[in-house]
Amino acid sequence: MFQGGLLVVISAPSGTGKGTLIKRLQEKNSNIKLSVSATTRKPREGEVEGQSYFFKTPDEFKKMIENDELIEWVEYCDNFYGTPKKYIEETIRQGFDVFLELEVEGAQKIKSKYPDSVLLFILPPSFEELRRRIEGRNTEAPEMILKRMDKARKEVTFINNYDYVIVNDDISKAVDDISSILVAEKLRVKRNNDILKVLGI
């Protein structure tokens, strides 16, 4: 059977609980590795180089683009974010499932470069609940909350470009849902073209 890892892209509006969801998934499934992005954004308090992000100067980031070291990159709120190619391809070859947290544009770039990637979209139980979650953080100014809600509304219109949709209402169920998707995807015939040879058929 399929022995490699999956390249999984996970997109979610801000406030959907994506961070906690991925943390719980990793606790349950040691085969999941989270890709670390490169960014020119300044580190926030508590963020660790090489774990949260690879923090780069704009010049260093440009050089990574020129050397084709990024499988996708995007400019967002005056900062650059990119996905380093080498780490991902090596980790998949080792059989790990690599998760990328990406915006809707980045997700599409991955799908066109890696058609076998699996695209997940996480939704909040409702938009009202999303607003409550964003407001509940108390870390955002009111105009920022409106901006985030607006962005979320735009993002969900891209849902048809994704393979699976998970509603993060009950987090344990959402974790189980994603675990089932990982199992099922590895059983797809298209990923097991050599199965008859392997079984001596």
Added chain:
Amino acid sequence: MFQGGLLVVISAPSGTGKGTLIKRLQEKNSNIKLSVSATTRKPREGEVEGQSYFFKTPDEFKKMIENDELIEWVEYCDNFYGTPKKYIEETIRQGFDVFLELEVEGAQKIKSKYPDSVLLFILPPSFEELRRRIEGRNTEAPEMILKRMDKARKEVTFINNYDYVIVNDDISKAVDDISSILVAEKLRVKRNNDILKVLGI
């Protein structure tokens, strides 16, 4: 989220353990209903009308074809086998997952009429193991064993028409694999086109 049932086709060479596998699946998952085929074959000992098959005379079977009551039918070893349409469509609408056990030709007919159906192919751990299982039954004459092995070899060449492949080595794992496929398929974006409306997004 998707509330209907799935139409699942399961094909497997004779001796793959498909019967036990489906029985175990049904014990674990009360949402699975097994479709009952119509056939002109004579009942074997222990087979129950309406549970094993709907046993029909050739004339009755012909009338079902004429009245478009079968979603597919096939002639095999001088007998007719067919899938009654009404039971399946009603049961899916009620939210049950309906499993059809079909030969490779029947599976293709279902996929072309119901593109959203999910096609599973069950493989033995190896062809040597398949021979042992068929021989171990002690119910078949040697020439029948050869015939079944030959048929199995031909059947597996159709595997690329299927969505998923499950190797029935460890039956508990095979049951879990199919359960994961059922969960994952219901999360596919293509089955949840109304999700944004439902969530008030």
